[in-house]
Amino acid sequence: MAKKKSVSGEDRKLKQKEFNKKRARIAKQRSEIIKSLGFKVKDHSSKRYWKESRFNEWVRSVERERQKKNDLYLQIYWKEKTGTTFDSPNNIVNQFKKEYSHMSQEYLIKSIQGFMTARLPAEIGTVQMTVIKGSQLKSYRNFMRNFDSMKMIDMHDWILVYEGKGVRYKELLLAVHTVMRLLYDNEEKAQFISDLILKYLPQVNMKNAKRLAKDLRWRDF
Known part of the structure; x- marks a missing residue:
């Protein structure tokens, strides 16, 4: 059987660095969305790191509630x-x-x-x-x-x-x-x-x- 390739410390660091960059980019995008909805980012900071489906559902619920208020x-x-x-x-x-x-x-x-x-x-x-x-x-x-x-x-x-x-x-x-x-x-x-x-x-x-x-x-x- 072929041996599994071991992941070096450098590879792990590189992957972690890419993950952190992606996470920071998504958090920044979501910060803009939160501000566009009229909220302060500091009050909804944790939402920036939610799963995509959960965050999108929260945005839709806010929009639905606002639409209801105007209906x-x-x-x-x-x-x-x-x-x-x-x-x-x-x-x-x-x-x-x-x-x-x-x-x-x-x-x-x-x-x-x-x-x-x-x-x-x-x-x-x-x-x-x-x-x-x-x-x-x-x-x-x-x-x-x-x-x-x-x-x-x-x-x-x-x-x-x-x-x-x-x-x-x-x-x-x-x-x-x-x-x-x-x-x-x-x-x-x-x-x-x-x-x-x-x-x-x-x-x-x-x-x-x-x-x-x-x-x-x-x-x-």
């Missing part, structure tokens, strides 16, 4: 106006969303259409919508949650029924269905659907705004 989101809030309901408004919203979560999209659409003219013996609710940047979602949620207490009014707070970009259509339908079930005034129901389709949803998802208008046969779209 627009639709928020739909509901509130029981009289403050006389016996159950927690949050429980009421969750109850209806859960109760109809197993229903098909076709059923939800027909049910929403039915609510347009029905006056159910339900809570006297009202609705509010907004389109907001991802970076402001949490602060606006807190603002709406404490809106009435800031005004020193003894009423229920606004409940967040939906928050998203309108991508998951059934999730959106469930939220719309819940709001329609918890509104009493038919004019307010019609105004809610009109504002959602014409004003708010197109800002975050025009495709599903058109789809909802078509499914509900909304005349003004």
Whole structure:
């Protein structure tokens, strides 16, 4: 059998020198990337020596988070106006969303259409919508949650029924269905659907705004 060639001390030193040079070059490149992301290198120094796959995934996660903060989101809030309901408004919203979560999209659409003219013996609710940047979602949620207490009014707070970009259509339908079930005034129901389709949803998802208008046969779209 042929003997394995022994590695001399000089060869080991040379290989180590090449390895160190390569490592230093990669660290320098990553320092520039870290700075380009707006971070101080000293706060993320160890990342310069991570495996390539791990470092790249960290960069992608930072970029995704920043994109999310700049993206627009639709928020739909509901509130029981009289403050006389016996159950927690949050429980009421969750109850209806859960109760109809197993229903098909076709059923939800027909049910929403039915609510347009029905006056159910339900809570006297009202609705509010907004389109907001991802970076402001949490602060606006807190603002709406404490809106009435800031005004020193003894009423229920606004409940967040939906928050998203309108991508998951059934999730959106469930939220719309819940709001329609918890509104009493038919004019307010019609105004809610009109504002959602014409004003708010197109800002975050025009495709599903058109789809909802078509499914509900909304005349003004």
